[in-house]
Every structure is written in structure tokens, then in C-alpha cells.
Amino acid sequence: MSTIKDIAKDAGVSIATVSIVLNGKGKERKISQDTQTRIYQIAKNLNYVPNQSAKKLRSMQEDSYAVAFYWATDFRINYLARITLGLQEEMLRQKKHIHLTVVPYKVDQLKEQMALTQNTFFNGIIIANMSDKDLEFLDTLTPSFPIVLFNREMDTFSSVTMDNYEVGKQVAHHFLSKNLFDAAVLTHDTTFPIMRKWMKGFLDTYAEAGHPLQEDKIILCNTSSASAIDVCKKLYAEKRLPKAMFCESDVLAHGMLFACHELGVSIPRDLEVFTVGINMPELNDYAVPSLSRIDIPMGAIGAQCMRLLIDLIEKKITHPTTIYLEGKKIIAQSSPEK
Numbered sequence: 001m002s003t004i005k006d007i008a009k010d011a012g013v014s015i016a017t018v019s020i021v022l023n024g025k026g027k028e029r030k031i032s033q034d035t036q037t038r039i040y041q042i043a044k045n046l047n048y049v050p051n052q053s054a055k056k057l058r059s060m061q062e063d064s065y066a067v068a069f070y071w072a073t074d075f076r077i078n079y080l081a082r083i084t085l086g087l088q089e090e091m092l093r094q095k096k097h098i099h100l101t102v103v104p105y106k107v108d109q110l111k112e113q114m115a116l117t118q119n120t121f122f123n124g125i126i127i128a129n130m131s132d133k134d135l136e137f138l139d140t141l142t143p144s145f146p147i148v149l150f151n152r153e154m155d156t157f158s159s160v161t162m163d164n165y166e167v168g169k170q171v172a173h174h175f176l177s178k179n180l181f182d183a184a185v186l187t188h189d190t191t192f193p194i195m196r197k198w199m200k201g202f203l204d205t206y207a208e209a210g211h212p213l214q215e216d217k218i219i220l221c222n223t224s225s226a227s228a229i230d231v232c233k234k235l236y237a238e239k240r241l242p243k244a245m246f247c248e249s250d251v252l253a254h255g256m257l258f259a260c261h262e263l264g265v266s267i268p269r270d271l272e273v274f275t276v277g278i279n280m281p282e283l284n285d286y287a288v289p290s291l292s293r294i295d296i297p298m299g300a301i302g303a304q305c306m307r308l309l310i311d312l313i314e315k316k317i318t319h320p321t322t323i324y325l326e327g328k329k330i331i332a333q334s335s336p337e338k
Contacts, residue, residue: 002046010042011035018043044115064097065123065313067306070113072129073104075188075223075251079278079298083128083150086302093303094310110134124309126150126302132193146312148305151194151296153322158312160304160323164194167294167327168201171246171274174292174329176209178338180244180272184217186228186256187248195248198276202246217242221252228255229262236263244335247275250284253291257334261288272335277327289333296327 004018011018018039020029026036069087071080080102091098101122105113108131128150130138135154138147149159175183183206185199199218206213219235221227228247232255235241247253253275260267267273267289277284277295284291304323311317331337 002043002048004048006046007039007042007048010046011039013039040115064099065310066099066101066121067309068101068103068122068125070103070105070110070125070127072107074107074129076129076278078251082278082280082298083302086299086304087126087306089299090303090306094306096310098306098310107131108133111137124148124313126305126309127152130193135193146309148309148312150305151301154320156320158308158317158321160301160308160325162296162301162325162327164197165201167276168198168203168246169205170201170294170329171198172202172205172209174274174331174335175244175246175272176206176211178244178272181206181211182242183213183244183246184219184242185213185246185248186219186221186231186252188221188223188227188252198248216240223249223251225251225255225258228252229259232256232259233263236265241265241271243270244272244274247273250275250277250279250291250293253293253334254283254287257287257289257291267334268336274335277330284330285332287334292332292335293330294327295330297325300325 004015004022008015008018013035017031017035020026021031021036021039022043071077084102087100091100103113107129110127110130111134122145124146125143126148127138130149130152135152139154139156147157149157149161151159151161151164153159153161185202187195187199203213219231221231228251232241236259245256247256253273256273257267259265260271265271273291275284275291275293277291277293278298281295284293304325308317308321308323
């Protein structure tokens, strides 16, 4: 593993200069921008990772930890409240001094953000919303501190997740039990690992039941309710509105409800809507009509991530561990039982 001595040698500067720059004090100490840039680039090339955990543990009191929570800065910011509540509840339950920092990053740019924050003193990190590219980057890391993945799975890291393929299967079984064979999926991105699993579970189940869905039944929009409204109105105008719609987020489902209301399409008589519940439950319970859904236990996943991370920091667990939680099937007005 590379050290600041190695960086200093390659950069042609003193160890003290490297230490100042990597601790974010280069400008304050009037070190030139060129020198700072060179040091950061060499540190990146050498895959330098400071022994943050040991440094932090030396400087803080016993049972006092600093935790980073990496969260993507996209439409999923709406879901952060449920997860933060779960993290906070577990922090209180632990009865330790836990300092939580939310670190924003852009999808596909986890590598760049971790490089920028590598010198912040964290005992452990929880990472959510990773894309395939982010997962590929993470697979190259050998960090000196524990990392727990939120609703993602890797053999080399601990995680708290769900059987996401099963989520899609449950929605399909619900529709099929009502003989709703004219079905479609409304999604905003087929590249997110979790959404791919939801869709695959749904499509595979329809195919296995002898009712495979054609490609035109996978309907794309962007991440907003407004986009779902536009898509719904377009399908209606083209007389392609299905009898059952699986919306891969409740944001899209709310758009469907609004569009159908404006179009005079009756839910659930003319169209049944089933979604994945990620927002606060009240938003879906008090929609008109209320939304049938598989509710993702965002708070419980967050709490379990924090619990697992603390166990890893304290070495109560010494190997990668995956914990599975189940979503709750909630049948409401938008797609009732038979």
C-alpha cells in the first residue's frame, strides 16, 4: 500500500507538503495550485488511501465514530427522508457518539467523489444508488475501513438489500391472478441494477405464465410525474393504454393517476396501477385512488446498514455479510384483490 512518503518522492516535495495538501490545507498554507494538483494526481495514480480509521480512533473517544452516507444527487433525493430516519433511529439505539455526514455524488461518478473525500476522517461508509459503472469502480477498491452497500450486492462488500427480482414477480402474480394479461411496465431507466431486477422478475413471470410481453410494453419516460402524465396521454391517444400498468416508482404512478383523472379513465375499472413504494407511505395511502404497491422498507434498510457498519467497525463481524429484508405488499384502491 502506498504512503505519503511515496507521493512526496514522486512529486519532488516534502512529506509535510503532501500531508498539508491531502488534508485540504494547501490553499491556506499558500502551496501553489500546480503543486496541489500534482500531489492529488499522484495520490490517485498510486491508489493512496489514508489509514483513516486508525487516525480517527486515535483522535476520538471510545464508542465515537464518523460515518459517511453516499447518496446520489438525482431524483432519488426525494427518498432520503425515510432512509435518514432509519439511520437516526439506529444511531440513537446504539447509544454511541456517531457523527453522520451525507456525501452527495453523481451517478457514474462515485470514483471521482471518493477521490475528493478520501482524506475526510470516516470510520466507515454506507453507499446507496450505485450504477453499474460505480459498482465496477468499487470492485477495484481495497479500503482500509468498512463499507456497507444500501440495496446493492457484491461478494466483496457487506450489504443490506432485498430480493429485488421477487418484487417484480409479486406484482406480476397479482395482475395474473386477476387475468390482467394486457400489461405494461412504466420505467424511467433500464440501466439501474435494481430496476432491471424488478422488470426482469415481472417480465419473466408473465412469460412463464404463457403471456410474454412485447418490447412495446416496456414504456420509457424520465424521472418526473410530469413525464408519466405525458406518456399516459400519448398511450391513450394512440389507443395503446393497457389494462394493467406496473410503475417502477411511485413518482411515476402519481403521474398516471393524475393523467387518468384528466382523461376520464377510471382506476381501477379501466386501468389498474401497481407500483413500488419508495416515498413516505402517507403519500401513497392518501392518493386518490390510494396506490397498491410493494413498499420498500427504506428506513429499515438504513437502520440495518448502520447496525451492520458499526459491527464491522468494532470487528464483531469480520467478513462480508449480506442481510436481506422483505418489502411489504400493500393492496389499495388502484389495484384491489380479485
